[in-house]
Amino acid sequence: MIVLQIEKLKEQIKNWKKEGLTVGLVPTMGALHAGHKSLIDKSVEKCDRTVVSVFVNPIQFCPGEDLDKYPRTLEADSELCKNAGVDIVFAPSPKEMYGEGYILSNDFLTYVIPPYFYVNKLCGKSRVGHFDGVCTVVNKLFNIVQPDYAFFGEKDAQQLIIIKKMVKDLNIPVEIVPCPIVREQSGLALSSRNKYLSSEQKEQALVLSKILFNIKTCYDNGIKDVEALKDTAFSFLNEHHDLEYLEFRDENTLEEKTTADNNTRVFIAVKIGDVRLIDNILLK
Numbered sequence: 001m002i003v004l005q006i007e008k009l010k011e012q013i014k015n016w017k018k019e020g021l022t023v024g025l026v027p028t029m030g031a032l033h034a035g036h037k038s039l040i041d042k043s044v045e046k047c048d049r050t051v052v053s054v055f056v057n058p059i060q061f062c063p064g065e066d067l068d069k070y071p072r073t074l075e076a077d078s079e080l081c082k083n084a085g086v087d088i089v090f091a092p093s094p095k096e097m098y099g100e101g102y103i104l105s106n107d108f109l110t111y112v113i114p115p116y117f118y119v120n121k122l123c124g125k126s127r128v129g130h131f132d133g134v135c136t137v138v139n140k141l142f143n144i145v146q147p148d149y150a151f152f153g154e155k156d157a158q159q160l161i162i163i164k165k166m167v168k169d170l171n172i173p174v175e176i177v178p179c180p181i182v183r184e185q186s187g188l189a190l191s192s193r194n195k196y197l198s199s200e201q202k203e204q205a206l207v208l209s210k211i212l213f214n215i216k217t218c219y220d221n222g223i224k225d226v227e228a229l230k231d232t233a234f235s236f237l238n239e240h241h242d243l244e245y246l247e248f249r250d251e252n253t254l255e256e257k258t259t260a261d262n263n264t265r266v267f268i269a270v271k272i273g274d275v276r277l278i279d280n281i282l283l284k
Ligand code: AMP
Pocket: 027, 028, 029, 030, 034, 035, 036, 038, 039, 151, 152, 153, 154, 155, 156, 179, 180, 181, 182, 183, 189, 190, 191, 192
């Protein structure tokens, strides 16, 4: 069932809670693929009821980003959800989420601001304000749905770490369930933004997973020095790749590592044409 109104969703949730049912939430921006489906399957398996939110959240896009062209495929998304056993697809408009005549700035809207140490690096460096928008909308979704469990992909590992931190710092009564990255057979991590890639660019995009898998192999073979591990990446890059970052950071705290260990996550962002892609891998 597709629900567009917050009040209608809250009513339904209230009835489920009265019956003592557990509720799982899978927040998404839609254009659902097998990566999203893996989160949905986990929720359906673990919880009595599952809500999938489909909301292209305007306040997490920076000026000049792809808000207007972001793929919107609600009909196909709700079909996928129905077949997967989802109970409600929550697809509010920006006006429903942020109010009549909303003005998306912190002059007029209460924001949830994650700690600077977590956002001044990796994606937060080029996407200033992005994680403020993410935390604000996820906090709103938690308050509306009151889920027992919420499912997030390791594909967006910095986001996952920041959301876990928000839940801990603000004592939000929800359990965050991390879900592994789903990849194409080629190694390419699934992403709604892969739709922007031409077939040639899709080939070029394999560089992210190739670099990460190679680093993991080198690590497994005994190379622990981060500079040495970083050096292995350069032979994979060519003029089609604009490397934004390749960083080794603690899996929980995002502190930088000089020597890799089993808690080290390697993060990479590469621009191919206009398309910015991210990926990561845990060395363990
Ligand atoms: P998005 O619609 O891109 O905001 O993603 C919604 C959720 O799906 C986030 O928790 C993502 O981390 C997760 N997700 C997206 N792509 C993948 C993937 N390839 N594997 C696992 N989770 C994913």
